[in-house]
Amino acid sequence: DTAVSQTPKYLVTQMGNDKSIKCEQNLGHDTMYWYKQDSKKFLKIMFSYNNKELIINETVPNRFSPKSPDKAHLNLHINSLELGDSAVYFCASSTVLAEGETQYFGPGTRLLVL
Amino acid sequence: SQQGEEDPQALSIQEGENATMNCSYKTSINNLQWYRQNSGRGLVHLILIRSNEREKHSGRLRVTLDTSKKSSSLLITASRAADTASYFCATDVGGMRFGAGTRLTVKP
Numbered sequence: 216d217t218a219v220s221q222t223p224k225y226l227v228t229q230m231g232n233d234k235s236i237k238c239e240q241n242l243g244h245d246t247m248y249w250y251k252q253d254s255k256k257f258l259k260i261m262f263s264y265n266n267k268e269l270i271i272n273e274t275v276p277n278r279f280s281p282k283s284p285d286k287a288h289l290n291l292h293i294n295s296l297e298l299g300d301s302a303v304y305f306c307a308s309s310t311v312l313a314e315g316e317t318q319y320f321g322p323g324t325r326l327l328v329l
Numbered sequence: 330s331q332q333g334e335e336d337p338q339a340l341s342i343q344e345g346e347n348a349t350m351n352c353s354y355k356t357s358i359n360n361l362q363w364y365r366q367n368s369g370r371g372l373v374h375l376i377l378i379r380s381n382e383r384e385k386h387s388g389r390l391r392v393t394l395d396t397s398k399k400s401s402s403l404l405i406t407a408s409r410a411a412d413t414a415s416y417f418c419a420t421d422v423g424g425m426r427f428g429a430g431t432r433l434t435v436k437p
Binding site for chain 1: 362364369370371372373374377415417419421424425426427428429430432
């Protein structure tokens with residue numbers, strides 16, 4: 216069974232559209248994240264939620280709005296898509312261990328804005 | 330802001346050789362982790378080393394940490410073609426911070 220799943224896997228859309236990416240984890244973790252990986256493979260954290268509460272909100276345009284209906288789900292809604300939003304978006308989850316957290320990543324959603 | 334920076338950006342070796350990748354970071358950390366990403370896939374956790382540890386092993390992986398130099402290295406011994414992937418270090422500063430990774434190619 217997939218531990219962290221994302222849908223859709225691929226998303227091609229026009230500039231100006233609104234789209235959502237869904238993420239679900241069945242690991243029982245309390246914390247979930249969204250990352251953006253650009254064409255140069257640089258992975259940058261966007262948001263972090265702990266038990267449905269926003270913990271980290273990096274400098275991300277407010278066109279990006281995460282929503283966590285429960286601690287197993289963290290969805291990402293993007294308004295007014297721009298060309299620069301094209302990237303691979305990864306969802307991840309973690310449980311904080313005594314020695315630190317290990318993150319479990321989803322397979323990624325490849326977003327292409329035309 | 331970006332925390333870990335991997336070096337080199339790309340590394341190509343023959344199967345059986347050892348591969349060494351380095352990571353430098355900027356601020357104090359509690360732990361440092363290494364992840365692997367196969368092409369088109371999500372990242373997979375490889376190993377975690379705490380700030381009070383200097384070396385850690387896991388199978389063919391050996392990780393060192395030098396907190397005085399703010400650097401870490403990942404050594405993969407007896408590499409295999411299946412080790413071909415990108416390798417990222419990550420530090421736990423205000424959330425996990427990843428670098429841009431080292432792209433390792435192991436030729437059969």
